[in-house]
Amino acid sequence: MTAHSAHSPGERPTPKAGTASRAEDNRRRPVIVDTDPGIDDVAALVPLLFDDTVDVKLIATVSGNVDVRRTTANTLGLLEFLGLDIPVVKGSEAPLRRPAVYAPQVHGESGIGGVALPAPDPSRLVNGDVVEAYRDVLERSAEPVDVIAIGPLTNLGTLFGAYPQAAERIGRITLMGGSFGPKYSWACDFNIAVDPEAARIVFGAGVPIDMIGAEIGRKTVLDADDLAALAGSGPVGGLIARMLESYHDDAATAKPGVQLYDPATVLFYLQPELYVAAEARVDIVPQPYPSLHTITEVRFMDVPVSERTVRVPIDVDVYRFRDAYLERVARVDRILAARR
Numbered sequence: 001m002t003a004h005s006a007h008s009p010g011e012r013p014t015p016k017a018g019t020a021s022r023a024e025d026n027r028r029r030p031v032i033v034d035t036d037p038g039i040d041d042v043a044a045l046v047p048l049l050f051d052d053t054v055d056v057k058l059i060a061t062v063s064g065n066v067d068v069r070r071t072t073a074n075t076l077g078l079l080e081f082l083g084l085d086i087p088v089v090k091g092s093e094a095p096l097r098r099p100a101v102y103a104p105q106v107h108g109e110s111g112i113g114g115v116a117l118p119a120p121d122p123s124r125l126v127n128g129d130v131v132e133a134y135r136d137v138l139e140r141s142a143e144p145v146d147v148i149a150i151g152p153l154t155n156l157g158t159l160f161g162a163y164p165q166a167a168e169r170i171g172r173i174t175l176m177g178g179s180f181g182p183k184y185s186w187a188c189d190f191n192i193a194v195d196p197e198a199a200r201i202v203f204g205a206g207v208p209i210d211m212i213g214a215e216i217g218r219k220t221v222l223d224a225d226d227l228a229a230l231a232g233s234g235p236v237g238g239l240i241a242r243m244l245e246s247y248h249d250d251a252a253t254a255k256p257g258v259q260l261y262d263p264a265t266v267l268f269y270l271q272p273e274l275y276v277a278a279e280a281r282v283d284i285v286p287q288p289y290p291s292l293h294t295i296t297e298v299r300f301m302d303v304p305v306s307e308r309t310v311r312v313p314i315d316v317d318v319y320r321f322r323d324a325y326l327e328r329v330a331r332v333d334r335i336l337a338a339r340r
């Protein structure tokens with residue numbers, strides 16, 4: 001069960017003649033990332049942007065952990081730090097029908113803890129708004145484009161409203177949000193809680209979804225030894241380790257260590273074999289503003305199979321996850337060291 005299963009054989013890219021590297025490029029899955037960096041967003045973007053099986057066509061920023069001006073500056077600064085040239089579009093400034101809610105208590109006022117990134121290079125910003133930027137990528141791609149959404153779903157909610165054909169051009173949406181278990185079913189994570197109206201549009205758009213809920217992020221934890229290993233890999237691992245050290249989870253539920261919600265979402269996309277997943281029907285039931293207690297109604301049973309369009313990981317091999325995550329970051333440091 002891989003993300004490729006969402007694509008019918010006819011939609012797969014046709015291999016083209018050319019050099020080996022070009023043929024390899026043709027096998028990479030086109031991806032748009034929607035993100036609100038955000039400490040764990042940065043920790044998730046690093047392995048994703050260097051993965052050989054994906055081709056990130058666009059990064060869309062969104063209001064979330066901090067305001068969109070900061071999430072955009074953080075994204076541009078990270079790309080500068082990593083030496084990557086990927087188009088960025090500044091996305092939605094506030095949820096669809098609610099005032100913005102931020103999480104500086106978790107991510108710091110800057111959104112990335114006390115860490116300094118290089119100055120943003122605005123030349124990476126694409127012209128036009130977030131709908132135009134998405135549309136441009138979706139219409140130029142020969143095959144469906146996958147979306148990895150690790151922030152509030154405002155951009156996607158706006159997209160489906162303005163450009164409903166997007167549903168046919170997106171292969172799969174892998175998102176961090178919601179919860180499935182009895183313990184958490186009445187609470188919700190930040191991403192869906194701050195813009196439940198957008199989440200409802202996205203879950204109703206008819207696109208296959210992977211929903212990586214709060215329970216998974218609570219399991220994918222790095223402890224002090226892991227952070228030391230991360231810091232030892234080089235400048236990139238060091239940056240992530242310093243950010244994670246200043247990351248403040250919900251103390252009431254936190255185990256010792258830091259919880260990697262967004263990296264767990266990216267790794268589900270890249271290595272689904274590390275997880276146990278089941279298909280469910282998910283309904284988003286927003287509560288009236290100002291309540292943040294949106295309900296994600298996840299039903300694995302007692303609904304027709306045809307309605308179970310959301311793939312929900314219910315468990316993760318935490319040790320293999322940790323090893324895979326640390327190795328992916330170490331690999332980025334090796335790649336960057338070789339370029340110097």
Ligand SMILES: [Ca+2]
Nearest residue numbers: 038041150151
């Ligand atoms: Ca995020």
